[in-house]
Amino acid sequence: MPESFTKSMARNIYIGGSVFFILFFLGLTYHTEKVLPERDNRVNINEQVALGKHIWEVNNCIGCHTLLGEGAYYAPELGNVYQRRGGEFIKAWMKAMPTNAPGRRQMPNFNLDENQLDALVEFLKWTGEINTSNWPPNIEG
Ligand code: HEC
Known part of the structure; x- marks a missing residue:
């Protein structure tokens, strides 16, 4: 465990966090697109x-x-x-x-x-x- 917060740690948090939330929002978008047709009563x-x-x-x-x-x-x-x-x-x-x-x-x-x-x-x-x-x-x- 390094004692100080290094540049590479900061970069990993930045990239890891970004990837996580991009995937998370893609998942939410997919879910919305999937349920909307049933919910909006278009049939x-x-x-x-x-x-x-x-x-x-x-x-x-x-x-x-x-x-x-x-x-x-x-x-x-x-x-x-x-x-x-x-x-x-x-x-x-x-x-x-x-x-x-x-x-x-x-x-x-x-x-x-x-x-x-x-x-x-x-x-x-x-x-x-x-x-x-x-x-x-x-x-x-
Ligand atoms: C100039 C504004 C205005 C326009 C345009 C208008 N309304 Fe209204 N409407 C009202 C107001 C004000 C009330 C409530 C009146 C009251 O409670 O005495 C109302 C009430 C109603 C109600 C009864 C609501 C309830 O909860 O009892 C219905 C149904 C309604 N309007 C349908 C329509 C429709 C359909 C249209 C379009 C074709 C329309 N209104 C256009 C002003 C408007």
């Missing part, structure tokens, strides 16, 4: 879900809402709104806007037809079925 994407996502995008719902944490904080999280309220409530809600209730934040009416509303509900249902490790942490989003 259940169908025409309705895709149409619902399109409606979600062109109407800029994310400009006020978050979806699984992404978006604006003006209005409630909608990643789990299907579990929270159900499809019928969501459709009725969309039709009832704006509430004009004094003191409450308002949401516009997007004048969606029945077919578009069904697709939107399918999209929100699909979103709620993504395995997010139970995020958001409570049903209110």
Whole structure:
């Protein structure tokens, strides 16, 4: 055991540490790539879900809402709104806007037809079925 900390010891720690963590992160990346396809629920994407996502995008719902944490904080999280309220409530809600209730934040009416509303509900249902490790942490989003 040498008495002092030598240059070669420092180099070995540097190289050994680097190799260890590079392998470690490669392993994590491999693991993520492996589990993501099962977790992201992509097998259940169908025409309705895709149409619902399109409606979600062109109407800029994310400009006020978050979806699984992404978006604006003006209005409630909608990643789990299907579990929270159900499809019928969501459709009725969309039709009832704006509430004009004094003191409450308002949401516009997007004048969606029945077919578009069904697709939107399918999209929100699909979103709620993504395995997010139970995020958001409570049903209110
Ligand atoms: C201008 C901002 C704004 C936009 C854009 C918007 N919303 Fe909202 N939304 C709100 C607000 C504010 C509330 C809560 C109102 C309240 O509680 O009185 C809300 C509530 C909701 C709720 C009920 C949530 C719950 O937990 O009960 C749903 C469902 C919803 N929005 C869907 C949508 C969808 C779908 C879109 C896009 C088509 C959209 N919103 C676009 C402002 C917005």
